Amino acid sequence: GENVEQHPSTLSVQEGDSAVIKCTYSDSASNYFPWYKQELGKRPQLIIDIRSNVGEKKDQRIAVTLNKTAKHFSLHITETQPEDSAVYFCAASSDSSASKIIFGSGTRLSIRP
Protein backbone atom coordinates (compact mmCIF):
# COMPACT_ATOMS: atom_id res chain seq x y z
CA GLY A 1 0.00 0.00 0.00
CA GLU A 2 0.92 3.67 -0.07
CA ASN A 3 3.66 4.67 2.32
CA VAL A 4 5.67 7.72 3.38
CA GLU A 5 9.04 7.12 5.01
CA GLN A 6 10.68 9.90 6.99
CA HIS A 7 14.29 10.15 8.17
CA PRO A 8 15.88 10.70 10.59
CA SER A 9 13.58 9.99 13.51
CA THR A 10 15.64 12.27 15.75
CA LEU A 11 17.99 15.09 14.84
CA SER A 12 20.11 17.29 17.05
CA VAL A 13 21.89 20.32 15.60
CA GLN A 14 23.85 23.24 17.00
CA GLU A 15 22.00 26.52 17.06
CA GLY A 16 22.78 28.41 13.87
CA ASP A 17 23.48 25.27 11.84
CA SER A 18 21.18 23.80 9.19
CA ALA A 19 18.82 20.86 9.55
CA VAL A 20 17.57 18.59 6.78
CA ILE A 21 14.71 16.09 7.03
CA LYS A 22 13.95 13.70 4.18
CA CYS A 23 10.81 11.85 3.08
CA THR A 24 10.11 9.34 0.36
CA TYR A 25 6.68 8.38 -0.92
CA SER A 26 5.41 5.38 -2.83
CA ASP A 27 2.25 6.62 -4.61
CA SER A 28 3.33 8.15 -7.91
CA ALA A 29 -0.03 9.97 -8.11
CA SER A 30 0.84 12.08 -5.06
CA ASN A 31 0.88 15.76 -5.94
CA TYR A 32 0.69 17.60 -2.62
CA PHE A 33 3.45 17.51 0.01
CA PRO A 34 2.95 19.52 3.20
CA TRP A 35 5.22 19.80 6.24
CA TYR A 36 3.76 20.23 9.71
CA LYS A 37 5.49 21.32 12.90
CA GLN A 38 4.23 20.09 16.26
CA GLU A 39 5.62 21.67 19.39
CA LEU A 40 5.42 19.75 22.64
CA GLY A 41 1.82 19.42 23.78
CA LYS A 42 0.51 21.49 20.87
CA ARG A 43 -1.34 20.84 17.64
CA PRO A 44 0.40 20.23 14.28
CA GLN A 45 0.65 23.39 12.20
CA LEU A 46 1.56 23.76 8.55
CA ILE A 47 4.92 25.44 8.00
CA ILE A 48 5.36 24.96 4.25
CA ASP A 49 3.95 22.89 1.41
CA ILE A 50 4.84 22.13 -2.18
CA ARG A 51 2.86 20.86 -5.14
CA SER A 52 4.19 18.58 -7.83
CA ASN A 53 4.39 21.33 -10.47
CA VAL A 54 7.36 22.98 -8.73
CA GLY A 55 10.71 21.65 -7.57
CA GLU A 56 11.51 24.03 -4.74
CA LYS A 57 9.80 26.51 -2.47
CA LYS A 58 11.26 28.86 0.13
CA ASP A 59 9.84 30.83 3.00
CA GLN A 60 12.49 32.75 4.93
CA ARG A 61 14.65 30.14 6.72
CA ILE A 62 12.58 27.19 5.53
CA ALA A 63 12.72 25.52 2.14
CA VAL A 64 11.30 22.36 0.64
CA THR A 65 12.63 20.52 -2.40
CA LEU A 66 10.80 17.88 -4.43
CA ASN A 67 12.24 15.24 -6.74
CA LYS A 68 9.27 13.60 -8.49
CA THR A 69 11.42 11.13 -10.39
CA ALA A 70 12.98 9.76 -7.23
CA LYS A 71 9.75 10.29 -5.26
CA HIS A 72 11.35 12.13 -2.41
CA PHE A 73 11.09 15.55 -0.84
CA SER A 74 13.09 17.31 1.85
CA LEU A 75 12.70 20.06 4.42
CA HIS A 76 15.64 22.42 4.93
CA ILE A 77 15.87 24.75 7.91
CA THR A 78 18.77 27.21 7.91
CA GLU A 79 20.18 29.26 10.80
CA THR A 80 18.32 27.11 13.31
CA GLN A 81 17.00 28.73 16.47
CA PRO A 82 15.80 27.27 19.79
CA GLU A 83 12.17 27.78 18.76
CA ASP A 84 12.71 25.37 15.86
CA SER A 85 12.80 22.51 18.39
CA ALA A 86 9.71 20.40 17.68
CA VAL A 87 8.50 17.28 15.89
CA TYR A 88 8.22 17.72 12.13
CA PHE A 89 5.91 15.62 9.96
CA CYS A 90 5.90 15.28 6.20
CA ALA A 91 2.81 14.09 4.34
CA ALA A 92 1.77 13.13 0.84
CA SER A 93 -1.61 13.02 -0.88
CA SER A 94 -3.26 13.44 -4.26
CA ASP A 95 -6.57 14.61 -5.70
CA SER A 96 -7.52 11.07 -6.61
CA SER A 97 -10.64 9.82 -4.85
CA ALA A 98 -8.73 6.66 -4.08
CA SER A 99 -5.92 8.63 -2.47
CA LYS A 100 -5.11 8.50 1.19
CA ILE A 101 -3.46 11.23 3.23
CA ILE A 102 -0.35 9.63 4.64
CA PHE A 103 1.92 11.21 7.20
CA GLY A 104 5.55 10.32 7.81
CA SER A 105 6.53 8.99 11.22
CA GLY A 106 7.91 12.32 12.38
CA THR A 107 11.36 13.77 13.18
CA ARG A 108 12.13 15.12 16.61
CA LEU A 109 14.42 18.10 16.05
CA SER A 110 16.43 19.45 18.98
CA ILE A 111 18.46 22.64 18.75
CA ARG A 112 21.52 22.72 21.04
CA PRO A 113 22.37 26.17 22.43
Next chain:
Amino acid sequence: DTAVSQTPKYLVTQMGNDKSIKCEQNLGHDTMYWYKQDSKKFLKIMFSYNNKELIINETVPNRFSPKSPDKAHLNLHINSLELGDSAVYFCASSQRIRTDTQYFGPGTRLTVL
Protein backbone atom coordinates in the same frame (compact mmCIF):
# COMPACT_ATOMS: atom_id res chain seq x y z
CA ASP B 1 -11.30 33.56 17.49
CA THR B 2 -10.66 29.83 17.65
CA ALA B 3 -10.50 28.31 14.17
CA VAL B 4 -10.89 24.63 15.09
CA SER B 5 -12.02 23.73 18.58
CA GLN B 6 -12.49 20.40 20.33
CA THR B 7 -14.12 19.37 23.56
CA PRO B 8 -13.17 17.99 25.93
CA LYS B 9 -9.42 18.62 26.10
CA TYR B 10 -8.90 15.68 28.45
CA LEU B 11 -11.00 12.56 28.82
CA VAL B 12 -10.30 9.86 31.41
CA THR B 13 -12.63 6.90 31.46
CA GLN B 14 -12.95 3.22 32.28
CA MET B 15 -12.73 0.36 29.81
CA GLY B 16 -16.08 -0.53 28.30
CA ASN B 17 -17.54 2.98 28.56
CA ASP B 18 -18.89 4.99 25.62
CA LYS B 19 -17.61 8.53 25.05
CA SER B 20 -17.88 11.34 22.50
CA ILE B 21 -15.52 14.07 21.35
CA LYS B 22 -16.91 17.17 19.66
CA CYS B 23 -15.25 19.31 17.00
CA GLU B 24 -16.26 22.61 15.48
CA GLN B 25 -14.60 24.82 12.88
CA ASN B 26 -15.46 28.41 12.03
CA LEU B 27 -13.27 28.65 8.92
CA GLY B 28 -16.06 27.89 6.49
CA HIS B 29 -14.21 24.78 5.27
CA ASP B 30 -15.96 21.98 3.44
CA THR B 31 -13.80 19.12 4.72
CA MET B 32 -13.17 17.85 8.23
CA TYR B 33 -11.00 15.02 9.54
CA TRP B 34 -10.30 12.92 12.60
CA TYR B 35 -6.74 11.81 13.35
CA LYS B 36 -5.32 9.56 16.05
CA GLN B 37 -1.85 10.24 17.45
CA ASP B 38 -0.47 7.41 19.54
CA SER B 39 2.21 7.48 22.22
CA LYS B 40 4.95 7.20 19.59
CA LYS B 41 3.58 10.34 17.92
CA PHE B 42 2.42 8.54 14.77
CA LEU B 43 -0.33 10.63 13.17
CA LYS B 44 -2.91 8.54 11.35
CA ILE B 45 -6.07 9.62 9.59
CA MET B 46 -9.25 7.91 10.71
CA PHE B 47 -12.10 9.64 8.87
CA SER B 48 -12.77 12.50 6.51
CA TYR B 49 -16.06 14.22 5.74
CA ASN B 50 -16.76 16.57 2.86
CA ASN B 51 -20.00 18.54 2.99
CA LYS B 52 -21.32 16.12 5.62
CA GLU B 53 -20.53 13.11 3.41
CA LEU B 54 -18.05 10.43 4.52
CA ILE B 55 -15.13 10.46 2.09
CA ILE B 56 -12.29 8.63 3.83
CA ASN B 57 -12.85 5.77 6.20
CA GLU B 58 -9.61 4.09 7.16
CA THR B 59 -9.37 0.69 8.77
CA VAL B 60 -10.82 1.72 12.08
CA PRO B 61 -12.84 -0.55 14.41
CA ASN B 62 -16.56 -0.01 13.96
CA ARG B 63 -16.66 1.01 17.63
CA PHE B 64 -15.65 4.41 16.25
CA SER B 65 -18.49 6.29 14.58
CA PRO B 66 -18.15 9.81 13.23
CA LYS B 67 -21.16 12.06 12.85
CA SER B 68 -21.36 15.32 10.93
CA PRO B 69 -24.57 17.23 11.68
CA ASP B 70 -23.42 20.09 9.44
CA LYS B 71 -20.31 21.29 7.62
CA ALA B 72 -18.94 23.04 10.68
CA HIS B 73 -19.15 20.08 13.05
CA LEU B 74 -17.66 16.60 13.12
CA ASN B 75 -18.10 14.54 16.25
CA LEU B 76 -16.50 11.22 17.14
CA HIS B 77 -18.33 8.65 19.21
CA ILE B 78 -16.46 5.67 20.62
CA ASN B 79 -18.26 2.62 22.00
CA SER B 80 -16.87 0.01 24.39
CA LEU B 81 -13.59 1.79 24.97
CA GLU B 82 -10.43 -0.34 25.13
CA LEU B 83 -6.99 0.31 26.63
CA GLY B 84 -5.53 0.63 23.11
CA ASP B 85 -7.82 3.54 22.36
CA SER B 86 -5.73 5.73 24.66
CA ALA B 87 -4.22 8.43 22.44
CA VAL B 88 -4.56 12.05 21.44
CA TYR B 89 -7.35 12.60 18.92
CA PHE B 90 -7.09 15.59 16.62
CA CYS B 91 -9.84 17.11 14.57
CA ALA B 92 -8.81 19.09 11.48
CA SER B 93 -10.40 20.96 8.61
CA SER B 94 -9.41 22.10 5.14
CA GLN B 95 -11.05 23.87 2.25
CA ARG B 96 -10.41 21.07 -0.24
CA ILE B 97 -10.22 17.33 0.21
CA ARG B 98 -6.75 15.83 0.57
CA THR B 99 -4.60 18.46 -1.13
CA ASP B 100 -4.92 21.55 1.00
CA THR B 101 -3.65 22.99 4.26
CA GLN B 102 -5.16 21.27 7.25
CA TYR B 103 -5.97 23.28 10.36
CA PHE B 104 -5.83 21.14 13.46
CA GLY B 105 -7.78 21.46 16.66
CA PRO B 106 -5.98 21.47 20.05
CA GLY B 107 -6.46 17.72 20.50
CA THR B 108 -8.28 15.57 23.02
CA ARG B 109 -6.14 13.35 25.22
CA LEU B 110 -8.12 10.18 25.88
CA THR B 111 -6.96 7.89 28.67
CA VAL B 112 -8.70 4.55 29.12
CA LEU B 113 -8.11 2.89 32.48
